[in-house]
Amino acid sequence: MNRTPLLLAFVLLLSACSNKFSKIFKSKDYEYKSKMAEQYYANKDYSHATQLFEDVFPYVKGTARYEDMYYKYAYSYYYDKDYLNAENLFKNFVENFPTSNKSEECDYMRAYCYFKQSPKTDLDQTNTNKTMQLMQVFINTHPNSARVKDASEIIDKCRAKLEEKDFKAAQLYYNLGYYKAAAIAFANVSDNFPDSKKADEYKYQTIRSYYKYAQMSYEEKQKERYEKVISECRDFTDRFTDSKFSEEVNKYKTHSNNFLNNLKNEQAKKANER
Template identity: 40%
Template sequence: MFKKQLSLFSGLLIVLIVAFTGCKSKFEKLKASNDNARKYKEAIRYYNKKDYGKALELFEILVPRYRGQEQAEDLYYYYAYTNYKMRDYTSARYHFKTFADTYPSSTRSEECRFMAAYCYYLDSPIFSLDQENTSKAIEALQLFINLYPKSDRVAEASKLIQNLRDKLEDKSYANSKLYLTIGDYQAAVISFNNTLRDYPDTKYAEEIEYLIVKAQYLFANNSYETKQEERYTSAIEFADEFIEKFAQSKYIKTVQDYKKDSEAGIVHAKNWMTQATLNMKAAKKAAEKDSVNSQSTPPSVKDKNPELVN
Protein backbone atom coordinates (compact mmCIF):
# COMPACT_ATOMS: atom_id res chain seq x y z
CA MET A 1 0.00 0.00 0.00
CA PHE A 2 2.78 2.37 0.96
CA LYS A 3 4.73 1.57 -2.23
CA LYS A 4 1.61 2.22 -4.28
CA GLN A 5 1.10 5.65 -2.61
CA LEU A 6 4.77 6.48 -3.08
CA SER A 7 4.59 5.52 -6.73
CA LEU A 8 1.47 7.63 -7.20
CA PHE A 9 3.12 10.61 -5.47
CA SER A 10 6.26 10.25 -7.58
CA GLY A 11 4.20 10.12 -10.76
CA LEU A 12 2.28 13.24 -9.76
CA LEU A 13 5.52 15.05 -8.94
CA ILE A 14 6.95 14.15 -12.34
CA VAL A 15 3.82 15.43 -14.06
CA LEU A 16 4.08 18.72 -12.15
CA ILE A 17 7.78 19.09 -12.99
CA VAL A 18 7.12 18.39 -16.65
CA ALA A 19 4.21 20.82 -16.67
CA PHE A 20 6.31 23.52 -14.97
CA THR A 21 9.22 22.91 -17.31
CA GLY A 22 6.87 23.05 -20.26
CA CYS A 23 5.48 26.44 -19.15
CA LYS A 24 8.95 27.79 -18.62
CA SER A 25 10.05 26.51 -22.02
CA LYS A 26 7.01 28.11 -23.62
CA PHE A 27 7.90 31.48 -22.12
CA GLU A 28 11.55 31.14 -23.11
CA LYS A 29 10.51 30.27 -26.65
CA LEU A 30 8.32 33.37 -26.72
CA LYS A 31 11.24 35.54 -25.59
CA ALA A 32 13.48 34.07 -28.27
CA SER A 33 10.93 34.46 -31.07
CA ASN A 34 10.67 37.36 -33.52
CA ASP A 35 6.91 37.63 -33.07
CA ASN A 36 6.85 41.08 -31.48
CA ALA A 37 3.08 41.44 -31.76
CA ARG A 38 2.57 38.26 -29.76
CA LYS A 39 5.19 39.34 -27.22
CA TYR A 40 3.37 42.66 -26.83
CA LYS A 41 0.04 40.91 -26.29
CA GLU A 42 1.53 38.47 -23.77
CA ALA A 43 3.41 41.23 -21.93
CA ILE A 44 0.13 43.09 -21.38
CA ARG A 45 -1.55 39.86 -20.30
CA TYR A 46 1.22 39.13 -17.77
CA TYR A 47 0.99 42.72 -16.50
CA ASN A 48 -2.78 42.45 -15.98
CA LYS A 49 -2.26 39.11 -14.21
CA LYS A 50 0.24 40.93 -11.93
CA ASP A 51 3.02 38.64 -13.12
CA TYR A 52 5.30 41.68 -13.33
CA GLY A 53 8.52 39.70 -13.56
CA LYS A 54 7.63 38.07 -16.87
CA ALA A 55 5.99 41.26 -18.13
CA LEU A 56 9.18 43.17 -17.45
CA GLU A 57 11.33 40.67 -19.31
CA LEU A 58 9.15 41.05 -22.40
CA PHE A 59 8.86 44.84 -22.15
CA GLU A 60 12.66 45.16 -21.97
CA ILE A 61 12.90 43.30 -25.26
CA LEU A 62 10.08 45.24 -26.92
CA VAL A 63 10.92 48.84 -25.93
CA PRO A 64 13.90 49.25 -28.30
CA ARG A 65 12.11 47.36 -31.08
CA TYR A 66 9.04 49.62 -31.04
CA ARG A 67 10.93 52.90 -30.70
CA GLY A 68 9.44 55.48 -33.07
CA GLN A 69 6.35 53.39 -33.81
CA GLU A 70 2.73 54.10 -32.95
CA GLN A 71 2.64 51.57 -30.11
CA ALA A 72 5.79 52.96 -28.46
CA GLU A 73 3.94 55.37 -26.16
CA ASP A 74 1.62 52.72 -24.69
CA LEU A 75 4.49 50.26 -24.42
CA TYR A 76 6.75 52.67 -22.55
CA TYR A 77 3.91 53.65 -20.21
CA TYR A 78 3.42 50.00 -19.24
CA TYR A 79 7.18 49.53 -18.98
CA ALA A 80 7.50 52.38 -16.47
CA TYR A 81 4.62 51.06 -14.38
CA THR A 82 6.02 47.53 -14.44
CA ASN A 83 9.22 48.79 -12.83
CA TYR A 84 7.07 50.64 -10.30
CA LYS A 85 5.04 47.52 -9.52
CA MET A 86 8.33 45.63 -9.04
CA ARG A 87 9.26 48.32 -6.47
CA ASP A 88 12.33 49.29 -8.44
CA TYR A 89 11.68 52.96 -7.78
CA THR A 90 15.03 54.11 -9.12
CA SER A 91 14.31 52.62 -12.54
CA ALA A 92 10.65 53.57 -12.40
CA ARG A 93 11.29 57.27 -11.74
CA TYR A 94 13.79 57.35 -14.62
CA HIS A 95 11.27 55.82 -17.03
CA PHE A 96 8.36 57.97 -15.82
CA LYS A 97 10.46 61.10 -16.31
CA THR A 98 11.63 59.87 -19.70
CA PHE A 99 8.02 59.28 -20.72
CA ALA A 100 7.02 62.81 -19.66
CA ASP A 101 9.99 64.32 -21.50
CA THR A 102 9.49 62.19 -24.62
CA TYR A 103 5.71 62.60 -24.85
CA PRO A 104 4.99 66.06 -23.39
CA SER A 105 1.69 66.31 -25.28
CA SER A 106 0.43 62.94 -24.06
CA THR A 107 -2.61 62.80 -21.80
CA ARG A 108 -0.42 60.67 -19.51
CA SER A 109 2.43 63.19 -19.30
CA GLU A 110 1.11 64.87 -16.13
CA GLU A 111 0.57 61.50 -14.46
CA CYS A 112 4.07 60.29 -15.31
CA ARG A 113 5.68 63.53 -14.13
CA PHE A 114 3.91 63.09 -10.81
CA MET A 115 4.87 59.42 -10.59
CA ALA A 116 8.54 60.25 -11.21
CA ALA A 117 8.45 62.61 -8.24
CA TYR A 118 6.47 60.10 -6.19
CA CYS A 119 9.14 57.43 -6.81
CA TYR A 120 11.70 59.83 -5.32
CA TYR A 121 9.36 60.17 -2.36
CA LEU A 122 9.16 56.39 -1.94
CA ASP A 123 12.97 56.17 -2.12
CA SER A 124 13.40 58.74 0.65
CA PRO A 125 15.00 56.91 3.62
CA ILE A 126 14.39 57.29 7.35
CA PHE A 127 15.58 60.62 8.74
CA SER A 128 18.72 59.19 10.37
CA LEU A 129 20.18 58.30 6.94
CA ASP A 130 21.46 60.49 4.11
CA GLN A 131 18.64 62.70 2.82
CA GLU A 132 19.79 63.37 -0.75
CA ASN A 133 16.75 61.61 -2.21
CA THR A 134 14.49 63.54 0.16
CA SER A 135 15.78 66.86 -1.17
CA LYS A 136 15.45 65.62 -4.78
CA ALA A 137 11.90 64.45 -4.09
CA ILE A 138 10.96 67.92 -2.81
CA GLU A 139 12.47 69.50 -5.93
CA ALA A 140 10.64 67.07 -8.23
CA LEU A 141 7.28 67.53 -6.47
CA GLN A 142 7.67 71.31 -6.49
CA LEU A 143 8.49 71.18 -10.21
CA PHE A 144 5.30 69.20 -10.76
CA ILE A 145 3.28 71.84 -8.91
CA ASN A 146 4.90 74.59 -10.96
CA LEU A 147 4.21 72.78 -14.24
CA TYR A 148 0.64 71.73 -13.40
CA PRO A 149 -0.70 74.29 -10.88
CA LYS A 150 -4.32 73.37 -11.67
CA SER A 151 -3.80 69.60 -11.43
CA ASP A 152 -5.94 67.52 -9.10
CA ARG A 153 -2.66 66.06 -7.82
CA VAL A 154 -1.33 69.40 -6.48
CA ALA A 155 -2.90 68.88 -3.05
CA GLU A 156 -1.32 65.44 -2.76
CA ALA A 157 2.04 66.76 -3.97
CA SER A 158 1.92 69.55 -1.37
CA LYS A 159 1.16 67.04 1.37
CA LEU A 160 4.08 64.85 0.28
CA ILE A 161 6.40 67.87 0.30
CA GLN A 162 5.35 68.67 3.87
CA ASN A 163 6.05 65.07 4.92
CA LEU A 164 9.52 65.31 3.39
CA ARG A 165 10.22 68.65 5.06
CA ASP A 166 9.19 67.15 8.39
CA LYS A 167 11.77 64.44 7.80
CA LEU A 168 14.50 67.00 7.05
CA GLU A 169 13.47 68.90 10.17
CA ASP A 170 13.83 65.72 12.24
CA LYS A 171 17.25 65.15 10.67
CA SER A 172 18.42 68.68 11.49
CA TYR A 173 17.16 68.41 15.06
CA ALA A 174 18.83 65.02 15.59
CA ASN A 175 22.15 66.25 14.18
CA SER A 176 22.10 69.24 16.52
CA LYS A 177 21.42 67.03 19.54
CA LEU A 178 24.30 64.79 18.50
CA TYR A 179 26.74 67.72 18.75
CA LEU A 180 25.48 68.34 22.27
CA THR A 181 25.81 64.66 23.18
CA ILE A 182 29.43 64.41 22.04
CA GLY A 183 30.38 67.63 23.82
CA ASP A 184 30.92 69.90 20.81
CA TYR A 185 28.93 72.68 22.46
CA GLN A 186 29.79 75.52 20.10
CA ALA A 187 28.76 73.42 17.08
CA ALA A 188 25.55 72.49 18.93
CA VAL A 189 24.62 76.16 19.46
CA ILE A 190 25.27 76.97 15.80
CA SER A 191 23.39 73.89 14.57
CA PHE A 192 20.36 74.48 16.81
CA ASN A 193 20.15 78.09 15.60
CA ASN A 194 20.35 76.87 11.99
CA THR A 195 17.46 74.50 12.64
CA LEU A 196 15.35 77.37 13.98
CA ARG A 197 16.29 79.48 10.96
CA ASP A 198 15.48 76.75 8.44
CA TYR A 199 12.31 75.55 10.21
CA PRO A 200 10.83 78.60 12.00
CA ASP A 201 7.59 76.72 12.74
CA THR A 202 9.33 73.60 14.04
CA LYS A 203 7.54 71.53 16.63
CA TYR A 204 10.84 71.36 18.53
CA ALA A 205 11.13 75.15 19.00
CA GLU A 206 10.76 75.22 22.79
CA GLU A 207 13.14 72.33 23.40
CA ILE A 208 15.67 73.66 20.91
CA GLU A 209 15.79 77.10 22.54
CA TYR A 210 16.26 75.44 25.92
CA LEU A 211 19.08 73.30 24.54
CA ILE A 212 20.73 76.40 23.07
CA VAL A 213 20.90 77.88 26.59
CA LYS A 214 22.29 74.62 27.93
CA ALA A 215 24.87 74.21 25.16
CA GLN A 216 26.04 77.84 25.42
CA TYR A 217 26.38 77.54 29.20
CA LEU A 218 28.40 74.34 28.88
CA PHE A 219 30.50 75.95 26.15
CA ALA A 220 31.33 78.86 28.48
CA ASN A 221 31.85 76.62 31.50
CA ASN A 222 34.37 74.47 29.62
CA SER A 223 36.27 77.43 28.18
CA TYR A 224 39.48 79.09 29.40
CA GLU A 225 38.82 81.88 31.90
CA THR A 226 39.96 84.45 29.36
CA LYS A 227 36.98 83.53 27.13
CA GLN A 228 34.36 82.88 29.79
CA GLU A 229 32.94 86.36 30.37
CA GLU A 230 31.92 86.78 26.74
CA ARG A 231 30.52 83.26 26.46
CA TYR A 232 28.61 83.39 29.74
CA THR A 233 27.13 86.71 28.60
CA SER A 234 25.78 84.96 25.48
CA ALA A 235 24.29 82.23 27.67
CA ILE A 236 22.50 84.88 29.74
CA GLU A 237 21.14 86.52 26.57
CA PHE A 238 19.82 83.17 25.31
CA ALA A 239 18.29 82.50 28.74
CA ASP A 240 16.52 85.89 28.77
CA GLU A 241 15.10 85.19 25.30
CA PHE A 242 13.82 81.80 26.43
CA ILE A 243 12.24 83.19 29.62
CA GLU A 244 10.45 85.86 27.61
CA LYS A 245 9.10 83.40 25.02
CA PHE A 246 8.31 80.41 27.21
CA ALA A 247 7.43 81.75 30.65
CA GLN A 248 5.33 78.65 31.43
CA SER A 249 7.80 76.10 30.07
CA LYS A 250 8.76 72.99 31.98
CA TYR A 251 12.36 74.04 31.36
CA ILE A 252 11.99 77.49 32.94
CA LYS A 253 13.54 76.59 36.31
CA THR A 254 16.55 74.95 34.67
CA VAL A 255 17.05 77.95 32.37
CA GLN A 256 16.92 80.31 35.34
CA ASP A 257 19.57 78.18 37.06
CA TYR A 258 21.78 78.36 33.95
CA LYS A 259 21.39 82.14 33.99
CA LYS A 260 22.29 82.38 37.68
CA ASP A 261 25.31 80.10 37.21
CA SER A 262 26.40 82.14 34.19
CA GLU A 263 26.25 85.34 36.24
CA ALA A 264 28.36 83.68 38.91
CA GLY A 265 30.70 82.44 36.19
CA ILE A 266 31.22 86.01 34.96
CA VAL A 267 32.13 87.14 38.48
CA HIS A 268 34.57 84.26 38.79
CA ALA A 269 36.10 85.00 35.39
CA LYS A 270 36.54 88.69 36.25
CA ASN A 271 38.18 87.82 39.58
CA TRP A 272 40.47 85.39 37.82
CA MET A 273 41.44 87.98 35.25
CA THR A 274 42.10 90.57 37.96
CA GLN A 275 44.29 88.15 39.87
CA ALA A 276 46.06 87.10 36.68
CA THR A 277 46.75 90.75 35.85
CA LEU A 278 48.18 91.36 39.34
CA ASN A 279 50.31 88.25 39.08
CA MET A 280 51.50 89.35 35.65
CA LYS A 281 52.48 92.78 36.97
CA ALA A 282 54.32 91.19 39.89
CA ALA A 283 56.11 88.81 37.57
CA LYS A 284 57.04 91.67 35.26
CA LYS A 285 58.42 93.71 38.19
CA ALA A 286 60.45 90.74 39.41
CA ALA A 287 61.79 90.18 35.90
CA GLU A 288 62.83 93.82 35.65
CA LYS A 289 64.64 93.60 39.01
CA ASP A 290 66.48 90.48 37.90
CA SER A 291 67.45 92.24 34.68
CA VAL A 292 68.97 95.20 36.56
CA ASN A 293 70.96 92.89 38.83
CA SER A 294 72.29 90.88 35.92
CA GLN A 295 73.57 94.06 34.21
CA SER A 296 75.83 95.17 37.23
CA THR A 297 79.62 94.97 36.57
CA PRO A 298 81.05 91.99 38.49
CA PRO A 299 84.33 92.56 40.49
CA SER A 300 87.38 91.70 38.42
CA VAL A 301 89.88 89.05 39.38
CA LYS A 302 92.43 91.76 40.07
CA ASP A 303 90.10 93.53 42.47
CA LYS A 304 89.76 90.29 44.38
CA ASN A 305 93.54 89.60 44.27
CA PRO A 306 95.58 92.88 44.51
CA GLU A 307 98.81 90.95 44.64
CA LEU A 308 98.34 89.96 41.02
CA VAL A 309 98.64 93.60 39.94
CA ASN A 310 102.11 94.29 38.35
Protein backbone atom coordinates in the same frame (compact mmCIF):
# COMPACT_ATOMS: atom_id res chain seq x y z
CA MET B 1 3.40 14.06 5.07
CA ASN B 2 5.56 13.39 2.00
CA ARG B 3 6.15 16.72 0.30
CA THR B 4 8.29 15.37 -2.54
CA PRO B 5 5.40 15.09 -5.05
CA LEU B 6 4.36 18.69 -4.30
CA LEU B 7 7.91 19.95 -4.72
CA LEU B 8 8.29 18.03 -7.96
CA ALA B 9 5.02 19.45 -9.27
CA PHE B 10 6.19 22.97 -8.40
CA VAL B 11 9.50 22.47 -10.20
CA LEU B 12 7.71 21.12 -13.27
CA LEU B 13 5.35 24.10 -13.24
CA LEU B 14 8.26 26.55 -13.08
CA SER B 15 9.97 24.73 -15.91
CA ALA B 16 6.82 24.83 -18.03
CA CYS B 17 6.40 28.57 -17.39
CA SER B 18 10.02 29.19 -18.25
CA ASN B 19 9.75 27.21 -21.47
CA LYS B 20 6.56 29.05 -22.41
CA PHE B 21 8.17 32.47 -21.90
CA SER B 22 11.28 31.40 -23.78
CA LYS B 23 9.17 30.46 -26.80
CA ILE B 24 7.31 33.78 -26.63
CA PHE B 25 10.53 35.77 -26.34
CA LYS B 26 12.13 33.98 -29.30
CA SER B 27 9.09 34.50 -31.50
CA LYS B 28 9.43 36.80 -34.52
CA ASP B 29 5.74 37.64 -34.37
CA TYR B 30 5.95 41.05 -32.67
CA GLU B 31 2.21 41.52 -32.69
CA TYR B 32 1.91 38.35 -30.63
CA LYS B 33 4.76 39.43 -28.35
CA SER B 34 3.08 42.80 -27.79
CA LYS B 35 -0.13 41.04 -26.83
CA MET B 36 1.73 38.74 -24.42
CA ALA B 37 3.59 41.70 -22.87
CA GLU B 38 0.20 43.27 -22.11
CA GLN B 39 -1.02 39.96 -20.71
CA TYR B 40 1.98 39.51 -18.43
CA TYR B 41 1.48 43.09 -17.22
CA ALA B 42 -2.21 42.45 -16.53
CA ASN B 43 -1.25 39.30 -14.59
CA LYS B 44 1.28 41.33 -12.55
CA ASP B 45 4.22 39.34 -13.91
CA TYR B 46 6.24 42.51 -14.33
CA SER B 47 9.63 40.90 -14.83
CA HIS B 48 8.49 39.06 -17.95
CA ALA B 49 6.43 42.05 -19.08
CA THR B 50 9.45 44.39 -19.05
CA GLN B 51 11.51 41.98 -21.13
CA LEU B 52 8.82 41.76 -23.79
CA PHE B 53 8.13 45.50 -23.76
CA GLU B 54 11.82 46.20 -24.34
CA ASP B 55 11.96 43.69 -27.17
CA VAL B 56 8.96 45.07 -29.09
CA PHE B 57 9.63 48.79 -28.60
CA PRO B 58 11.69 49.17 -31.80
CA TYR B 59 8.68 47.85 -33.73
CA VAL B 60 5.96 49.93 -32.07
CA LYS B 61 7.85 53.19 -31.63
CA GLY B 62 6.05 55.95 -33.48
CA THR B 63 2.73 54.12 -33.41
CA ALA B 64 -0.33 55.00 -31.33
CA ARG B 65 0.39 52.05 -29.01
CA TYR B 66 3.88 53.15 -28.03
CA GLU B 67 2.76 55.71 -25.44
CA ASP B 68 0.55 53.29 -23.50
CA MET B 69 3.14 50.52 -23.64
CA TYR B 70 5.88 52.83 -22.39
CA TYR B 71 3.59 53.94 -19.57
CA LYS B 72 3.08 50.31 -18.51
CA TYR B 73 6.78 49.63 -18.98
CA ALA B 74 7.63 52.36 -16.44
CA TYR B 75 5.04 51.05 -14.01
CA SER B 76 6.39 47.50 -14.39
CA TYR B 77 9.66 48.62 -12.84
CA TYR B 78 7.79 50.60 -10.19
CA TYR B 79 5.63 47.63 -9.19
CA ASP B 80 8.74 45.46 -9.07
CA LYS B 81 10.14 48.03 -6.60
CA ASP B 82 13.00 48.97 -8.91
CA TYR B 83 12.49 52.64 -8.11
CA LEU B 84 15.81 53.76 -9.56
CA ASN B 85 14.93 52.59 -13.07
CA ALA B 86 11.27 53.51 -12.67
CA GLU B 87 12.20 57.12 -11.87
CA ASN B 88 14.23 57.39 -15.05
CA LEU B 89 11.45 55.85 -17.15
CA PHE B 90 8.78 58.17 -15.75
CA LYS B 91 11.13 61.07 -16.52
CA ASN B 92 11.57 59.78 -20.08
CA PHE B 93 7.82 59.43 -20.48
CA VAL B 94 7.28 63.10 -19.59
CA GLU B 95 10.02 64.15 -22.01
CA ASN B 96 8.84 61.89 -24.85
CA PHE B 97 5.09 62.46 -24.42
CA PRO B 98 4.74 66.01 -23.03
CA THR B 99 1.17 66.43 -24.32
CA SER B 100 -0.06 63.07 -23.02
CA ASN B 101 -2.90 63.03 -20.50
CA LYS B 102 -0.63 60.74 -18.47
CA SER B 103 2.25 63.22 -18.42
CA GLU B 104 1.18 64.90 -15.18
CA GLU B 105 0.84 61.53 -13.43
CA CYS B 106 4.27 60.40 -14.59
CA ASP B 107 5.78 63.71 -13.51
CA TYR B 108 4.42 63.03 -10.02
CA MET B 109 5.51 59.39 -10.07
CA ARG B 110 9.05 60.40 -10.94
CA ALA B 111 9.25 62.43 -7.73
CA TYR B 112 7.45 59.68 -5.82
CA CYS B 113 10.10 57.16 -6.87
CA TYR B 114 12.70 59.30 -5.11
CA PHE B 115 10.45 59.34 -2.05
CA LYS B 116 10.31 55.53 -2.12
CA GLN B 117 14.13 55.52 -2.07
CA SER B 118 14.33 57.90 0.89
CA PRO B 119 16.15 55.99 3.67
CA LYS B 120 16.05 56.04 7.47
CA THR B 121 17.10 59.25 9.17
CA ASP B 122 20.58 58.03 10.10
CA LEU B 123 21.52 57.48 6.43
CA ASP B 124 22.36 59.87 3.60
CA GLN B 125 19.33 61.98 2.69
CA THR B 126 20.16 62.84 -0.93
CA ASN B 127 16.99 61.15 -2.16
CA THR B 128 14.92 62.93 0.48
CA ASN B 129 16.20 66.31 -0.68
CA LYS B 130 15.63 65.32 -4.31
CA THR B 131 12.06 64.31 -3.45
CA MET B 132 11.36 67.72 -1.95
CA GLN B 133 12.89 69.48 -4.93
CA LEU B 134 10.90 67.51 -7.52
CA MET B 135 7.64 67.61 -5.59
CA GLN B 136 7.94 71.40 -5.37
CA VAL B 137 8.62 71.55 -9.11
CA PHE B 138 5.53 69.39 -9.64
CA ILE B 139 3.40 71.76 -7.54
CA ASN B 140 4.72 74.78 -9.44
CA THR B 141 4.18 73.11 -12.81
CA HIS B 142 0.75 71.63 -12.04
CA PRO B 143 -0.81 74.01 -9.49
CA ASN B 144 -4.35 72.79 -10.22
CA SER B 145 -3.55 69.09 -10.03
CA ALA B 146 -5.47 66.84 -7.65
CA ARG B 147 -2.05 65.49 -6.62
CA VAL B 148 -0.84 68.82 -5.21
CA LYS B 149 -2.19 67.92 -1.76
CA ASP B 150 -0.29 64.61 -1.76
CA ALA B 151 2.85 66.33 -3.03
CA SER B 152 2.66 68.91 -0.22
CA GLU B 153 2.19 66.18 2.39
CA ILE B 154 5.22 64.31 1.08
CA ILE B 155 7.31 67.49 1.25
CA ASP B 156 6.23 67.86 4.88
CA LYS B 157 7.21 64.25 5.63
CA CYS B 158 10.61 64.76 4.02
CA ARG B 159 11.16 67.99 5.92
CA ALA B 160 10.29 66.21 9.18
CA LYS B 161 12.82 63.49 8.36
CA LEU B 162 15.56 66.05 7.70
CA GLU B 163 14.63 67.86 10.90
CA GLU B 164 14.91 64.64 12.90
CA LYS B 165 18.27 63.82 11.33
CA ASP B 166 19.68 67.26 12.18
CA PHE B 167 18.32 67.08 15.72
CA LYS B 168 19.90 63.66 16.28
CA ALA B 169 23.24 64.95 15.02
CA ALA B 170 23.08 67.92 17.41
CA GLN B 171 22.09 65.64 20.29
CA LEU B 172 25.04 63.37 19.54
CA TYR B 173 27.45 66.32 19.78
CA TYR B 174 25.93 67.17 23.17
CA ASN B 175 26.13 63.59 24.45
CA LEU B 176 29.79 63.42 23.42
CA GLY B 177 30.56 66.63 25.29
CA TYR B 178 31.21 68.77 22.20
CA TYR B 179 29.09 71.60 23.56
CA LYS B 180 30.10 74.36 21.15
CA ALA B 181 29.39 72.11 18.16
CA ALA B 182 26.11 71.06 19.79
CA ALA B 183 25.07 74.67 20.34
CA ILE B 184 25.77 75.58 16.72
CA ALA B 185 24.00 72.45 15.47
CA PHE B 186 20.90 73.05 17.62
CA ALA B 187 20.86 76.69 16.50
CA ASN B 188 20.94 75.54 12.89
CA VAL B 189 17.99 73.20 13.48
CA SER B 190 16.10 76.08 15.08
CA ASP B 191 16.91 78.41 12.17
CA ASN B 192 16.26 75.85 9.43
CA PHE B 193 12.91 74.72 10.83
CA PRO B 194 11.40 77.86 12.40
CA ASP B 195 7.84 76.58 12.01
CA SER B 196 8.53 73.27 13.74
CA LYS B 197 6.42 72.25 16.71
CA LYS B 198 9.74 71.67 18.48
CA ALA B 199 11.26 75.06 17.64
CA ASP B 200 11.27 76.11 21.30
CA GLU B 201 12.97 72.87 22.30
CA TYR B 202 15.73 73.42 19.73
CA LYS B 203 16.29 76.93 21.07
CA TYR B 204 16.33 75.60 24.64
CA GLN B 205 18.90 72.96 23.67
CA THR B 206 21.00 75.70 22.08
CA ILE B 207 20.97 77.62 25.37
CA ARG B 208 21.75 74.52 27.42
CA SER B 209 24.70 73.70 25.15
CA TYR B 210 26.10 77.23 25.28
CA TYR B 211 25.77 77.18 29.07
CA LYS B 212 27.72 73.91 29.34
CA TYR B 213 30.30 75.34 26.93
CA ALA B 214 30.69 78.43 29.13
CA GLN B 215 31.04 76.27 32.24
CA MET B 216 33.81 74.18 30.66
CA SER B 217 35.71 77.19 29.26
CA TYR B 218 38.94 78.73 30.50
CA GLU B 219 38.34 81.58 32.94
CA GLU B 220 39.41 84.28 30.49
CA LYS B 221 36.79 83.07 27.98
CA GLN B 222 33.89 82.62 30.36
CA LYS B 223 32.64 86.21 30.41
CA GLU B 224 31.88 86.42 26.69
CA ARG B 225 30.41 82.92 26.68
CA TYR B 226 28.03 83.53 29.57
CA GLU B 227 27.02 86.75 27.83
CA LYS B 228 26.19 84.61 24.81
CA VAL B 229 23.95 82.44 27.00
CA ILE B 230 22.09 85.53 28.24
CA SER B 231 21.67 86.81 24.69
CA GLU B 232 20.19 83.47 23.61
CA CYS B 233 17.88 83.46 26.63
CA ARG B 234 16.54 86.89 25.72
CA ASP B 235 15.93 85.76 22.17
CA PHE B 236 14.08 82.71 23.49
CA THR B 237 11.83 84.88 25.67
CA ASP B 238 11.02 87.17 22.75
CA ARG B 239 10.13 84.28 20.45
CA PHE B 240 8.43 81.80 22.78
CA THR B 241 6.15 83.39 25.36
CA ASP B 242 4.29 80.20 26.28
CA SER B 243 6.95 77.50 26.16
CA LYS B 244 7.24 74.67 28.66
CA PHE B 245 10.99 75.35 28.65
CA SER B 246 10.64 78.96 29.83
CA GLU B 247 11.34 78.15 33.47
CA GLU B 248 14.55 76.28 32.65
CA VAL B 249 15.66 79.05 30.32
CA ASN B 250 15.16 81.62 33.08
CA LYS B 251 17.33 79.50 35.37
CA TYR B 252 20.16 79.50 32.83
CA LYS B 253 19.78 83.25 32.45
CA THR B 254 19.85 83.77 36.23
CA HIS B 255 22.89 81.51 36.71
CA SER B 256 24.72 83.31 33.92
CA ASN B 257 23.89 86.73 35.34
CA ASN B 258 25.03 85.60 38.78
CA PHE B 259 28.32 84.41 37.34
CA LEU B 260 28.88 87.72 35.56
CA ASN B 261 27.97 89.71 38.68
CA ASN B 262 30.35 87.64 40.79
CA LEU B 263 33.06 88.09 38.19
CA LYS B 264 32.47 91.83 38.16
CA ASN B 265 32.67 91.99 41.97
CA GLU B 266 35.88 89.97 42.02
CA GLN B 267 37.46 92.22 39.42
CA ALA B 268 36.43 95.32 41.40
CA LYS B 269 37.83 93.80 44.57
CA LYS B 270 41.16 93.04 42.91
CA ALA B 271 41.30 96.57 41.53
CA ASN B 272 40.77 98.04 45.01
CA GLU B 273 43.52 95.86 46.45
CA ARG B 274 46.10 97.30 44.08
